[in-house]
Amino acid sequence: MKMPFKAGVWPIPKGRVKLPEPAVSDYIIPSTATASSENYIMAPDPTVTVSGDALTYSLDTTNKKITVKYVANKWSNSSDYVAITFPMDFTNILPSDTLILKFYAYNQRSDSRTLVQDGNGNTLLDIHNMTENVLKTYTVPVGDYAGTQTDIIIKVWDNCSSSSHSSSSSYNVMTVYYPEAGVRALNATDNDTSTIWHPSTTDPGKWIYIDAGAPKIISGVRIYWGSNVPNKFTVEVSTDATNWTPVYKQTIPPTPNAWQEIGFYATYARYIRIYLDDQGSDPVEIGEIQYYSSLVERVASEHGHGSGPEPWMRGANVRLRYVSKFANIQSRISSLQRDLQKSRTVNVKHVQELTGIVQDLKELVKLLHMS
Incomplete structure (x- = not known):
């Protein structure tokens, strides 16, 4: 018989889970950006x-x-x-x-x-x-x-x-x-690929980072490159905009005038930085930067999938199928909230649906604790 979950018994490596591939509509447009130079x-x-x-x-x-x-x-x-x-x-x-x-x-x-x-x-x-x-x-x-x-x-x-x-x-x-x-750094966050950010010079080591507003579970970034693209670049993340951890590195030029979607292991961060290791002969042009994060992934990380704010120690058999199950519960809760707001009264159907949601939540918690 499996023993109940006990913190600290079976630690799993942080940052080794890739979340489901996002749709374009799942990417989030940040409200602010900061760059090494604004020309x-x-x-x-x-x-x-x-x-x-x-x-x-x-x-x-x-x-x-x-x-x-x-x-x-x-x-x-x-x-x-x-x-x-x-x-x-x-x-x-x-x-x-x-x-x-x-x-x-x-x-x-x-x-x-x-x-x-x-x-x-x-x-x-x-x-x-x-x-x-x-x-x-x-x-x-x-x-x-x-x-x-x-x-x-x-x-x-x-x-x-x-x-x-x-x-x-x-x-x-x-x-x-x-x-x-x-150009301003905010050109990379205005949802307009025709407005760009570029460094003031072609020196290596120039950068631009976006701010997600608060620490979140981040597992991807989407970049629109302009006409001038880097020979090499690195995607880094941080919780304080001071200490940076690389999550992706590319040593060949991306496609000019096109979107590039980059996925990486789920990580807990607030800032995502594009670090230009080698710009080439012209200043690199970036039209937009967006990131991927959602409530489902955050909860999953806090239950051992990835590196959340307080990663729970789980057994090695924890699987991402629980993320899908949680997503289904979350969707049902949202639908029930909409129905209640619309009808403004509680009927038998609402009670039955709420009962089913509670039961599924109990089963999900049980599965997590027995993994």
């Missing part, structure tokens, strides 16, 4: 000119924004606009870098317009009828300006051609945030 520039304070007498502005140099406003009891037309000129220095940007523009529109009219041009009058963006009360972000390629200096001019119109648009007090039309050019 970007923020626009300096602008000069602002006003055409006509229907619009005015306020400049907030602390929060890096300009708010365009109506003048009370004035109607604007096509000759009324605010022109905001940012002298941009693109000397140190790379051909793959972008210009990042952010606008927040208020009370936009059907004939509103925002025009973005360079110092030579070339149009970079021409936006009509911007959505109200929504922060909109636009990215514009500026690789052609690499190594140069040029003005970026943003003109804001908001035509009020009838008396119904007049007002006894001024009110906001649009907030224009200072442009940024280059």
Whole structure:
């Protein structure tokens, strides 16, 4: 007869379990990222000119924004606009870098317009009828300006051609945030493969890491590589962003402009770092980094599968089939919760399902303790 579970009797190796292969939808987009270098520039304070007498502005140099406003009891037309000129220095940007523009529109009219041009009058963006009360972000390629200096001019119109648009007090039309050019680490976590992060140089040892927000059971990472890929790279994990453990190493270049899914043994970590051992001749480009973790895997790890926060010592016969069984129970609990929220009453069917779930949980605990 098998003896009941007793902690410390049969330790199993940590980090030697690979969890079931995830679907693309199982990967999680992190909210933050940090890199060894962020090659970007923020626009300096602008000069602002006003055409006509229907619009005015306020400049907030602390929060890096300009708010365009109506003048009370004035109607604007096509000759009324605010022109905001940012002298941009693109000397140190790379051909793959972008210009990042952010606008927040208020009370936009059907004939509103925002025009973005360079110092030579070339149009970079021409936006009509911007959505109200929504922060909109636009990215514009500026690789052609690499190594140069040029003005970026943003003109804001908001035509009020009838008396119904007049007002006894001024009110906001649009907030224009200072442009940024280059790349930030957060480009790798914005769910947009067209915005990239790259190091400022091709030196080996550059890195970027994502933050899962809290320690979790991590068993995979998904990377979108841009046009320039590394010759060699390492995936590392950490709980404190200081001490790193390698979980995967690749010594051949990945496919450019494509996703790469990487699985590794389940491990307890909060941070996942892509360490560039050899970038090659050009700075590596990374469009997105996502990771794989879920509640099921966390519970499994805490019961001896992998290296959880307090790994339980289990017998060698513990099998990942328990993970599948737990997943089934978890799914049934979620379904029961939805039914209860929808009906707002408890019926016989709910009681029967809950009884079945409790019984399955008892059997699962028994199996784990007897393994």
